[in-house]
Amino acid sequence: MNERLAAFLSARIGATVRVLDLARKSGGGSRETWLFDAEWLEDGKTRRRSLVLRRDPTASLLDSDREREFRLLECLHGSDIPVPRVEWFERSSEWLERPFFVMERAPGAPTPPTFPSASDPAQREQAAQDFVAILAHIHRLDWAARGLGFLPGVEARPPAEVQVETWRQVYAQERLAHEPLIELAFQRLQRTLPATDRVTLVHGDFRSGNYLLDDAGRITAMLDWEMAHLGDPMEDLGWACMKFWSGGGRVCGLLERREFLRRYEDASGIPVDATRVAFYELLGNVKMAIICMTGMRSFAEGRSSDAVLGLVGLMIPRLLDDIAAQLGVTPGDDAKRPLV
Secondary structure (H helix, E strand, O other): OHHHHHHHHHHHHOOOOEEEEEEEEOOOOOOEEEEEEEEEEEOOEEEEEEEEEEEOOOOOOOOOOHHHHHHHHHHHOOOOOOOOOEEEEEOOOOOOOOOEEEEEOOOOEEOOOOOOOOOOHHHHHHHHHHHHHHHHHHHHOOOOOOOOOOOOOOOOOOHHHHHHHHHHHHHHHHOOOOOHHHHHHHHHHHHOOOOOOOOEEEOOOOOOOOEEEOOOOOEEEEOOOOOOEEEOOHHHHHHHOOHHHOEOOEEOOOEOHHHHHHHHHHHHOOOOOHHHHHHHHHHHHHHHHHHHHHHHHHHHOOOOOOHHHHHHHHHHHHHHHHHHHHHOOOOOOHHHOOOO
């Protein structure tokens, strides 16, 4: 791996590159993430850069388009949305067996999916301010002027209809058995499809755990854009508000729900529609359960030996509990009985 990566970088940079401290990081259900330093001589001086390799796994939690993610990050560079600068994309298997791209290593440290409740209050407040401000920047972005028209979601159909149909198809393909609660949720979602008055860039996985944080609590980079598309801005709000990501009663461990939505409305100038947020919160729980099913299937069929893909199945009952609560299904109902 080290030698192959060094050969790739040498060919791109035009100098003999040494790869130092190459290490794979845990997490990253849809991409392998490797951290390393690259060192080479340029004009008689030693250059050294800290970089990140994002490589396709043999199987994952989520089937996504790595080239589309690379292009998205290219388009966002220089905007008000903090993202790592991407450097090289390689679609062939010639160098590292599977497609990959290389990007700069942004400063800061990752966080868990729920911001730690024991964290310093000042650090949490700073992170909360940045979290809301970045989401407002995403939804206010002139995506057409930034060249993001290639993203999915520009179909003539309403965004909610597109998302429900997309995830219904994934469920039909990836389930290991019928899950009555998921099917009941799809029926509810289909009956209550909301309209939207605007189409914006949607991150698709906007939550704690998908950004880097410095010691002062400032968000230095927003990561994991695999599910980005064009759609209803309320979708990102519904996803962030899921109980699954909450901690200490706070949205993503940061802010009480009402305060989060108030701050977002003030920062973005976009009115919050509570009905649409609730719709996308239900869809978010359904999506997350299906993502876990995808990982389970990959592991069960032997397409991946990563035990994490099998273990994510342990999260499904918790998600089904949240779906049942949103649907008003009581624990004694047959529909509540998980089959997966």
